[in-house]
Amino acid sequence: MPVPDEDMGDDLVLWKRGKDEFQDSFSTASTWEQIRHKKPKVDWSEAVWFTQSTPRYAFITWLAVQNRLSTGDRMRSCGITQGCGLCGERDETRDHLFFGCPYSFTVWKGLVRGFFGRGTNPDWSITLNAIKRKRANRLGSILLKMIFQTVTYHIW
Ligand SMILES: [Zn+2]
Known part of the structure; x- marks a missing residue:
């Protein structure tokens, strides 16, 4: 110098x-x-983060996708017993709440009937894959993601 x-x-x-x-x-x-430290883009990012999403719904969905919500199975390690508040199931897990629980599945099925018809599945992985799938109808894709996040937020 x-x-x-x-x-x-x-x-x-x-x-x-x-x-x-x-x-x-x-x-x-x-x-x-x-x-920032860059990591590879996860395949579910567009199902959680999109322009039209409501931030608090997206945040809860982000936690749910990563299985980080304080569900009964995760709270057990802290000594807290917590069952499903919707149906009384003793083992509350993410997969039970979304949408293995009869109550939450009834809500979910009722709202997405127009998208999946009779093919609505209560399995979390199958549901998330269906949400992630690219659709020709962009508006329908956005609407489905919004429904998914709204239901996830309110069920939680
Ligand atoms: Zn339940």
Whole structure:
């Protein structure tokens, strides 16, 4: 580094924009891209995070997809006994709540009849795969994801 010299002018404040790239304007996006740890995109991300989603519904759905809701099976490790509040099943799990539980399945089936008809399945994995599947009808796809998140939030 050269020794500071008044003849060379004032110092400049520069922001790092990328590898060996500096500019005088700050960018939140480029700063975020530099400091975050990138992981591969998960296949369910578009079922949880989409423009039209309601943030609190998306958040609960995000927890449900990762099986991080404090359901009975997870609370057991903390010494808490918790059954299904909807049907009385002793073993409350994510898969029971969405949509193995007769009550939640009745609600789910009633709302998605137009999408799945008689093919509505109470299994979590099958349901999530059906939500993730690309549809030709974009509006229908958005509506189905919104229904899924709304039901997940309210059942929880
Ligand atoms: Zn139940």
